[in-house]
Amino acid sequence: MKDSEISKLVDEAGALDAECKEKSKRLAEIKRLLQAEAEARPDAHQAGGKGGMHWIFDGEKHQVAVTFPDPSISLREDAVTAVKEIAGEDFPQLFDREVSFKPVKAFREILSALLTKAKAKKLLKLCEQTPSPRIAFKAR
DSSP, X not given: OOHHHHHHHHHHHHHHHHHHHHHHHXXXXXXXXXXXXXXXXGGGOEEOXXXXXXXXXXXXXXXXXXXXXXXXXXXXXXXXXXXHHXXXXXXXXXXOOOOOOOOOTTHHHHHHHHSOHHHHHHHHXXXXXXXXXXXXXXXX
């Protein structure tokens, strides 16, 4: 591709990016207004197919559905003791124990200090996830 073609693409993308940001702001504002209206009309809520409630309203060309999902269930770390006390011996039937691992801060530095170069490289390859490139535009 020629530099002039790239320049045109950059300018077009920058303009589209600015337009999308502006329209996204307006869309977020409209969604807030519709959510507030849906919350103000609980008598118009309908049961949802997968739980929760829905408020549906028809415009002339489009329809909106504001969904109020059922609360999710999780066990906060600060509530474990109280929950165990209430559930008693039934606690194991109500909750599965999960263990997860996340890398420590300064993982790469600690890794290279602890392991040989070959082992560190192998371990790092197993743990790394390559992110997608990010593209940003700004007006000049």
